[in-house]
Amino acid sequence: MVEKSKPATLSDVARLAGVSVATASKALNGRAQVRASTREKVFRSAEALSFVPNPLAQGLLSGQTGTVGLLTSDLEGRFSIPIMMGAEDAFGADSTSVFLCDARGDAIREQHQLRALLSRHVDGLIIVGARPDPRRSLGPDITVPVVYAYAPSDHPEDCSITSDNVHGGRLAAEHLLGIGRRRIAIITGDSAYGVAHDRVAGLLQALHDAGLQPVEAPFFGSWSESWGRAATRILLEAHPEIDGLICGSDQIARGAMDALRELGRDIPDDVAVIGHDNWEVLATDARPPLSSIDMDLQELGRRAAEKLFDAIDGRPSHGIEKLPCRLMVRGSTTPTH
Amino acid sequence: MVEKSKPATLSDVARLAGVSVATASKALNGRAQVRASTREKVFRSAEALSFVPNPLAQGLLSGQTGTVGLLTSDLEGRFSIPIMMGAEDAFGADSTSVFLCDARGDAIREQHQLRALLSRHVDGLIIVGARPDPRRSLGPDITVPVVYAYAPSDHPEDCSITSDNVHGGRLAAEHLLGIGRRRIAIITGDSAYGVAHDRVAGLLQALHDAGLQPVEAPFFGSWSESWGRAATRILLEAHPEIDGLICGSDQIARGAMDALRELGRDIPDDVAVIGHDNWEVLATDARPPLSSIDMDLQELGRRAAEKLFDAIDGRPSHGIEKLPCRLMVRGSTTPTH
DNA sequence: GAAAAGACAGAAAAGCTTTTCGGCAACTTA
DNA sequence: TAAGTTGCCGAAAAGCTTTTCTGTCTTTTC
Numbered sequence: 001m002v003e004k005s006k007p008a009t010l011s012d013v014a015r016l017a018g019v020s021v022a023t024a025s026k027a028l029n030g031r032a033q034v035r036a037s038t039r040e041k042v043f044r045s046a047e048a049l050s051f052v053p054n055p056l057a058q059g060l061l062s063g064q065t066g067t068v069g070l071l072t073s074d075l076e077g078r079f080s081i082p083i084m085m086g087a088e089d090a091f092g093a094d095s096t097s098v099f100l101c102d103a104r105g106d107a108i109r110e111q112h113q114l115r116a117l118l119s120r121h122v123d124g125l126i127i128v129g130a131r132p133d134p135r136r137s138l139g140p141d142i143t144v145p146v147v148y149a150y151a152p153s154d155h156p157e158d159c160s161i162t163s164d165n166v167h168g169g170r171l172a173a174e175h176l177l178g179i180g181r182r183r184i185a186i187i188t189g190d191s192a193y194g195v196a197h198d199r200v201a202g203l204l205q206a207l208h209d210a211g212l213q214p215v216e217a218p219f220f221g222s223w224s225e226s227w228g229r230a231a232t233r234i235l236l237e238a239h240p241e242i243d244g245l246i247c248g249s250d251q252i253a254r255g256a257m258d259a260l261r262e263l264g265r266d267i268p269d270d271v272a273v274i275g276h277d278n279w280e281v282l283a284t285d286a287r288p289p290l291s292s293i294d295m296d297l298q299e300l301g302r303r304a305a306e307k308l309f310d311a312i313d314g315r316p317s318h319g320i321e322k323l324p325c326r327l328m329v330r331g332s333t334t335p336t337h
Numbered sequence: 338m339v340e341k342s343k344p345a346t347l348s349d350v351a352r353l354a355g356v357s358v359a360t361a362s363k364a365l366n367g368r369a370q371v372r373a374s375t376r377e378k379v380f381r382s383a384e385a386l387s388f389v390p391n392p393l394a395q396g397l398l399s400g401q402t403g404t405v406g407l408l409t410s411d412l413e414g415r416f417s418i419p420i421m422m423g424a425e426d427a428f429g430a431d432s433t434s435v436f437l438c439d440a441r442g443d444a445i446r447e448q449h450q451l452r453a454l455l456s457r458h459v460d461g462l463i464i465v466g467a468r469p470d471p472r473r474s475l476g477p478d479i480t481v482p483v484v485y486a487y488a489p490s491d492h493p494e495d496c497s498i499t500s501d502n503v504h505g506g507r508l509a510a511e512h513l514l515g516i517g518r519r520r521i522a523i524i525t526g527d528s529a530y531g532v533a534h535d536r537v538a539g540l541l542q543a544l545h546d547a548g549l550q551p552v553e554a555p556f557f558g559s560w561s562e563s564w565g566r567a568a569t570r571i572l573l574e575a576h577p578e579i580d581g582l583i584c585g586s587d588q589i590a591r592g593a594m595d596a597l598r599e600l601g602r603d604i605p606d607d608v609a610v611i612g613h614d615n616w617e618v619l620a621t622d623a624r625p626p627l628s629s630i631d632m633d634l635q636e637l638g639r640r641a642a643e644k645l646f647d648a649i650d651g652r653p654s655h656g657i658e659k660l661p662c663r664l665m666v667r668g669s670t671t672p673t674h
Numbered sequence: 675g676a677a678a679a680g681a682c683a684g685a686a687a688a689g690c691t692t693t694t695c696g697g698c699a700a701c702t703t704a
Numbered sequence: 705t706a707a708g709t710t711g712c713c714g715a716a717a718a719g720c721t722t723t724t725c726t727g728t729c730t731t732t733t734c
Contacts, residue, residue, distance in 0.1 A: 007458075007480065009720060020684045025722055033682060052456045056402065057720035060393045060689050066457075067436075075422075076618070077414030085412075085439055093438065093453040099404075100437035101430065102422050116430040119389040120403075121344075143344065225622040251622070258595075258624075281413070285562040285588070287595075346690060357714045362692055370712060394690035397719050 008049035017045040028053075059121070068308060069099045069117035071110065073130035078279070079297060080128045083149055086301025087126060090309070096123070105130050118143065124308040126301075127153075132163065132195045145311030149304040150297070152320045159311065160320040161304045163295040165195045168325035169202025172246050172274045172293050175327055177210050179335060181244030181272055184214050187231040187256060188248025191220035196248055199276065203246055215239045223248065228255025236263055243271055250275035250282045253290055257332070261287070272333045278326075288331030296326055345386035354382040365390075396458070405645060406436045406454035408447065410467035415616070416634055417465045420486055423638025424463060427646070433460070442467055455480065461645045463638075464490075469499065469532045482648030486641040487634070489657045496648065497657040498641045500632040502532045505662035506539025509583050509611045509630050512664055514547050516672060518581030518609055521551050524568040524593060525585025528557035533585055536613065540583055552576045560585070565592025573600055580608055587612035587619045590627055594669070598624070609670045615663075625668030633663050 014024035019038060027034045027042035034042075045051075059065040070087065072080035080100070087098060099117060103110035117125065124144050129135040129151020137155035138146060145159075152160030176184055186203065188196045200218045207213060216239060221227035228247060232255070236242065245260075247253035253275030257267055265271050267288060275283065278294035300323055307317055351361040356375060364371045364379035371379075382388075396402040407424065409417035417437070424435060436454060440447035454462065461481050466472040466488020474492035475483060482496075489497030513521055523540065525533045537555045544550060553576060558564035565584060569592070573579065582597075584590035590612030594604055602608050604625060612620065615631035637660055644654055 010722095011720080021721080022685075022723080023683055026683090029722080031723090035682060038682080054397070054720055055457055056393045056397045057689090058722080060391070060397060060691095060720080061722055063689080065393065075418070077418030081412070081414030081418070081439070084437065085441070088439065093450055094456070097436050097438075097453060097457055099434050100421065101434070102418070102425065104422070113430055116434060119431070120392055120434055226624075229624075251618070255622075281588070285592075287563075347692095348690080358691080359693080359715075360713055363713090366692080368693090372712060375712080391690055394719090395692080397690080397721095398692055400719080 007054075008051045010051070010053065012049055013042065013045045013051050016049065017042045064123050064312075065121050066095060067097050067099060067120065067122050068124045068126060068305075069101060069113075069120075069122040070126045070128065071101050071103060071113055071117065072128040073103045073105045073110070074128060075102065075104055079150055082297035083126075083128055083301035083304065086298035086303075087305040088301075089298070090302040090305035114138070114142075124312050126304050126308060127151075131193060132165070133193055145308055145316060147304045147308045147311065149300055157318050159307050159317050161300055161307065162320060162322055163297075163300065164322035164324050165198035166202035166205070167322070168276060168293045168295065169199035169204075169246075170206040171202075171325055171327050172199075172276065173203035173206035175274060175291070175329070175333060176244040176246065176272055177206065177212075179268075179272060179333055182212060183239070183241050184212070184244040184246060185216060185235050185239065185242050186214050186218035186246045186248075187228060187235065187252055188218055188220055189223035189227070189252060193223075196220060199248060215242055221252075223251055225251050225255035225258070228252035228257075229259040230255075232256040232259035233263070236260070236265070245271055245273045247273065247275045250277045250279045250290060250292055253292070253332075254282055254286060257286060257290070268332050268335050269337060272335070274333055278328045283328070283330065286332065288334075291330045291333040292328050294326040294328050296323060299323060344391075345388045347388070347390065349386055350379065350382045350388050353386065354378045401460050401649075402458050403432060404434050404436055404457065404459045405461045405463060405642075406438060406450075406457075406459040407463045407465065408438050408440060408450055408454065409465040410440045410442045410447070411465060412439065412441055416487055419634035420463075420465055420638035420641065423635035423640075424642040425638075426635070427639040427642030451475070451479075461649050463641050463645060464488075468530060469502070470530055482645055482653060484641045484645045484648065486637055494655050496644055496654050498637055498644065499657060499659055500634075500637065501659035501661050502535035503539035503542070504659070505613060505630045505632065506536035506541075506583075507543040508539075508662055508664050509536075509613065510540035510543035512611060512628070512666070512670060513581040513583065513609055514543065514549075516605075516609060516670055519549060520576070520578050521549070521581040521583060522553060522572050522576065522579050523551050523555035523583045523585075524565060524572065524589055525555055525557055526560035526564070526589060530560075533557060536585060552579055558589075560588055562588050562592035562595070565589035565594075566596040567592075569593040569596035570600070573597070573602070582608055582610045584610065584612045587614045587616045587627060587629055590629070590669075591619055591623055594623060594627070605669050605672050606674060609672070611670055615665045620665070620667065623669065625671075628667045628670040629665050631663040631665050633660060636660060 011021050014021045024042050027039040074080045101113040103113055125146045127148045134154040135151040137153040137158050148160040152162045219231045247256055253273055275290050275292040278292040283290040283292050348358050351358045361379050364376040411417045438450040440450055462483045464485045471491040472488040474490040474495050485497040489499045556568045584593055590610055597608055612627050612629040615629040620627040620629050
């Protein structure tokens, strides 16, 4: 407990090196007007005192704090954590740090958090929506650059990064077609979610390109296992010939697999199943492990951070950028015969 | 886009109010030496300019930044998000903001993040371990107060908040006893985890207090659904009379329930099942919904924040504080007859 | 050898807030 | 009325870094 009560300051370094604070600053920051031997002396002193410049003083001067706010509404952290990790990667922890705030789906709390972040003079904001559908823009009167991630802003002037759900749907359908499935059905979530329709659009396109149609119009319901179970039962009753099942989420897929097994269908030999989200906990330990569409959220976070960086540097971009999905193949779509 | 290029400063307020910055500061901060009418004028000016004090300047003066770091290793965010929300609650977003960093289970990265946080002059640190077992202490040479949450520190001088796993185990056993189950078995996770043994200890105590023993020594394996399935099959073969099953995690419980159903057992009438973690996504949509032990992570975050606050204010505490668990009763332990 | 140029170090200001201290004016008391 | 109080306000310093500008000393050039 013999801690230095106060961290070393630049004038401590300067005093130890026998120079002025101005010279010390220039030496450490690699400015030109310093003799090599002097610079060396300063560096050694800084080292000895384990000096780190006070970011508050730096920020006060430069007007930048080296911090960004990440405001999320995703209570689970299921989406925002990967996005934050991607942003961390892109920023680099030493140059920029991330304030994570959770609005918990509450508009009042969101306003509150927003004010708190702005009063902290963050250099920029990343807004992560609770669901992938477009969300209300914060409006143009925010004093710092904003990037919307996962859920795009409903205002075209804003900058948004989101997953390409049409592409994700297409990917799933093409995969099932690729393993020879032709009698394909679709179970997805809440019809009020635009993304449910986007994904369906993508896979209908892919089926159409192959000269096919789903065995029946897509089933909309909820994003839950129980809906997956129920829908699968109804579907199999009407269409026992189904050999491929595309689900709008991994939860739905898990429910569907349970129902299929209870109906005596082998997965994937009788029916191949694919989900969406690539939620590892659910997907890897399913019977068999569940193939899924990965939205590559970490990359999404990286891109959001890059966009934000550019905007902070005065190069703002506008509109929605859509990131392609990735296919994760596991046992549920790997035929054994 | 007619934004004020620069946010208003205190001298702007003072000028508008026709007073000095000193008076303006005192007025806004409720210091005594200001006439009421003057104070009123200053408040109105501040309002008009929507003035917010620059936290950098405040921090520079006070030596405190009003920020804390939350360093986690939990890639899922499953534990750290609730903990962070609890901490947010306790701090209050306007007085203290949270830097969330993810070390991703990598010691090098942890050191890196730690340095970044310290160079940002956070007022304190909350360390959230990847697993609930004790973790290596950061050591005493950290210059700010540290509280370990979820995973306690292995150093007794440090301050740690963790879940009372013995209590959690006891709670689960008492619940099953309470609904009349007497032939109880235990399936838990990796034997290398101390908490697995703690939970088992708690429920053995509770059984013992009721004059009972489990039908067989607890099964240790892994924290996965597949282990839950496999263990249940072995267990039921040896002990078909089992009427209560206590699982070390909700994932194990989900696997166990699948196996039980396939063996023709009704849940809960034949066998009642209880899990641990109360992971909503898994628990609520199980068949039937899964009873579980909730570690109350949000409360844990709150307590950690309070402890940290006290430590920052010069009232540090030491040792491990254990928080009781809560029982969440759902259909898997609610007999229907 | 003198004048111009160049190299390098230091003083000072700026960035914004808080606090201490000094001072002015109005007031009370003898 | 003179001395002593209060009550309020403002000047200035402190907190730490960066940058600009000035000044000194050495070097080069004619």
